[in-house]
Amino acid sequence: MTDLLSGEGSLPTEEQLKGKVSRRGFLRLAAVAAGGSVAALACSVDPTAVPATAIPPTTDPTAVPPAEPQAGVRVGEGDPRIQAGPVEFRGNGAALKGYLSRPTGPGPHPAVLVIHENRGMLPHFPDVTRRLAAEGYTALAVDMLSREGGTGIFASTDDARDALRKIEQDQIVGDADAGVAYLQAQDFVRNERVGVMGFCFGGSITWLLAVRNPEIKAAVPFYGGAPPLDEVPNLNIPVLGIYAGEDKRIGAGVSDLEAALKANNKNYKFRTFAGANHAFFNDTGRRYHPEAAGGAWRETLAWFEEHLMS
Secondary structure, eight states: OOOOSSSSSOOOOTTTTTTOOOHHHHHHHHHHHTTTOOOOOOSSSOTTOOTTTSSSOOOTTTTTTOOOOOTTTOOOOOOOTHHHEEEEEETTTEEEEEEEEEEEESSSSSEEEOOTTTOOOOOOHHHHHHHHHHTTTHHHEOOOOOOGGGGSSSSSSSHHHHHTSSSOOOHHHHHHHHHHHHHHHHHHHEEEEEEEEEETTTHHHHHHHHOTTTEEEEEEESSOOOOGGGGGGGGOSSSSEEEEEOHHHHHTTHHHHHHHHHHOOEEEEEEETTTTTTTTTTTTTTOOOOOOOOOOOOHHHHEEEEEEEE
C-alpha cells in the first residue's frame, strides 16, 4: 500500500493504528510526539554542520551551527536506560568494527541493523543506535570502512566518502549481512526479529538486504535508491520507505519502484514529507527539518513496533 504524507508529520490516532501496534506502543509513540525521545535520524551528513557538545567536531573550520535540534533527540552513552559502546567482531572474512546499543532491561529484545550514510561511521550513527535502544531495541551500526582501518583514520569526511566509493557493493552488502548474523548470535537478541534501517547510501543497502537477506524481518530505508527492479519479486518482508518532497534525485526513481512493488503485491508503505529535502533527518545539518524528522521517526517506531515487537 502507499500513503504519501503531506509533510506536517502528525501523529496517527489510536484508531488509525488499531491492529498495527499494541496499546503500549501507541502510548509510547504519543510520548514521543510530546517531546520525549523524538529522534531526528540522518540520511546524509552535511560537512558544514557543527555537531553538538560531546560529539567530536568536524575538521571543517568554516562550519556553521545548524538550527537547534529538538529537545530529547539524542541519547548519551551514560543514559541509564541503555548499555552502549564499540564492538569488534569477525564477519565476511574480516574484523569488522561496530557500535552496539541495547536496553538495560531484561531481554531478549528485537534488533535493528543501522547502516550509515556515504561519509562513514560518524558520531551521529552510534547515537542512532542509542535512540533505538532507548525504545527497546538492540541496535548495531557497522563501520563499512572497517577493512580500511575505520572511518576515524580519515582526515576528512570527503576522504571517507571517496574511500567508500572504491569498495565493491557486494562487500558492503556482505558486511551488512555479517552484522545481522552478529546480532542473531547474541543471547539478548530475539534472533527471529531483526530489522534494518539505513540512510541515503545506507538506504540503498537497506533495500538490497530487504530483497536478498531472508533473515531480515522488516526494513526502513531513508532516501535509498531502488534495488534492481527485477529483484523486487524476491521481497518477502514489509518495507517502509521514507522520502523527502524536495529530494528530486532519489524521488525520480520512486514511481517505477512503486509500480514494481504493486505489480508483485508486496507489503510496503511510502512516506514522502513535503517541504523537506535530502538529509532532513540529520539534526546536525543545515537541512534538518524538525517537523518532518519527528514525523518520520514516529512512522519508523510504529513500523518496527508492528513487525518486530510482536
